[in-house]
Amino acid sequence: MTATATHAKTRMLLLTALFAALTAIGAFLKIPTPWSSFTLQVFFVCMAGVLLGPKYGALSQLVYIALGLMGLPIFTTGGGLGYVFQPTFGFLLSYIPAAFVIGLIAGKSALRRRIALACAAGLAVIYLVGLPYMGLILNVYLGKDMGVAAILWAGMLPFLPWDVVKIAATVVLAGVLVPRMKEMK
Secondary structure, eight states: OOOHHHHHHHHHHHHHHHHHHHHHHTTOEEESSSOEEEOOHHHHHHHHHHHHHHHHHHHHHHHHHHHHHHOOBBTTOOOOOGGGTTTHHHHHHHHHHHHHHHHHHTTTTOOOOHHHHHHHHHHHHHHHHHHHHHHHHHIIIOOOOOHHHHHHHHTTTTTHHHHHHHHHHHHHHHHHHHHHHTOOO
C-alpha cells in the first residue's frame, strides 16, 4: 500500500470514528415537542452516508451500535445488550443499512436532488426495519396488542416531519461539504 493510499484509508477511518461519535452525540441533542423529543441521529446517519460513502458510512453506524451494545450509555436511554429488547432498537439497527443505501445512491455527487433522493431512500430503510422491529417487541415480547396504525403513530407519523427537516439540512450542508471532501483527497 502506498503512502497516499495509507493516508486516505487513515483519514476515512478517522471520519468513520467521528461519525460514530456524532451519531452518539445526536442521541442526546433533543428537540422537545408536546408529543415527543426528536433527536439528531437521523441527520448524522444521512451525513455519514453522503460524506463517507456506503462502506464507511455503514461502518460508522456499526461502530456506534457495537459501542452501545458493549455497555457505553450512548443510546438515547442507555446502552448494553439488554437494549435489543427496547422497542426502538430496530431503528438503531437500521442505521447501518440506511447509511449504506444513502452512500450508494448519493455516490460522490453534490447534486442536491440526488442527495435528497439518497436520504429519502435511507429514511425508508430506517422505517422499514424499525417499525416491524418495534411491532415485534411491543406485541410479542412486551405482550401489548398494538395494531399497524398504532405502531405507525408511535414510531413514524410524529417523527416524519422532523425527519424531512433533517434531510433538508443534510442536503444543504452536504452540498457544501461534498466538494470539500473531494478536495481533501
